[in-house]
Amino acid sequence: MSGAHQTGGIRDACALxxxxxxxxxxxxxxxxxxxxxxxxxxTVCNYPPGPNGVYGAKLTVxxxxxxxxxxxxxxxxxxxxxxxxxxxxxGDGSFFLPMDVSIYALHGDTLVAMDFGLTNATRDQKxxxxxxxxxxx
Numbered sequence: 001m002s003g004a005h006q007t008g009g010i011r012d013a014c015a016l017x018x019x020x021x022x023x024x025x026x027x028x029x030x031x032x033x034x035x036x037x038x039x040x041x042x043t044v045c046n047y048p049p050g051p052n053g054v055y056g057a058k059l060t061v062x063x064x065x066x067x068x069x070x071x072x073x074x075x076x077x078x079x080x081x082x083x084x085x086x087x088x089x090x091g092d093g094s095f096f097l098p099m100d101v102s103i104y105a106l107h108g109d110t111l112v113a114m115d116f117g118l119t120n121a122t123r124d125q126k127x128x129x130x131x132x133x134x135x136x137x
Contacts, residue, residue, distance in 0.1 A: 013045035013061045016133045025129045026121040029053045055117030066111030107134045
């Protein structure tokens with residue numbers, strides 16, 4: 001699974017992280033992913049919770065203006081959402097919402113956002129999944 005594949009000119013976020021990788025990476029069950037597109041510049045993969053699951057996950061990849069978005073997150077995020085913070089821990093820059101419910105990471109001008117909900121997974125487990133996605137861009 002190297003890189004995102006094209007579907008009618010639209011890149012598919014679901015090609016960047018399989019439901020099996022997500023499930024084993026977080027130690028939770030997820031149903032088959034549901035892809036979405038938001039124009040030519042953004043693709044989304046929704047991972048509904050599987051049997052006995054509570055929280056789904058969501059991967060959003062925005063292919064343009066990622067640097068500007070990351071800069072905005074880093075400046076305004078901590079003012080708007082206490083305990084959120086930016087780091088250089090992942091990719092070309094990253095931003096964490098409280099309790100790591102969402103992690104944003106920059107790869108060039110592409111922004112990756114992973115929403116995890118309130119899963120019991122650790123920060124390291126979540127970061128590993130985001131890094132896997134970044135490596136496939």
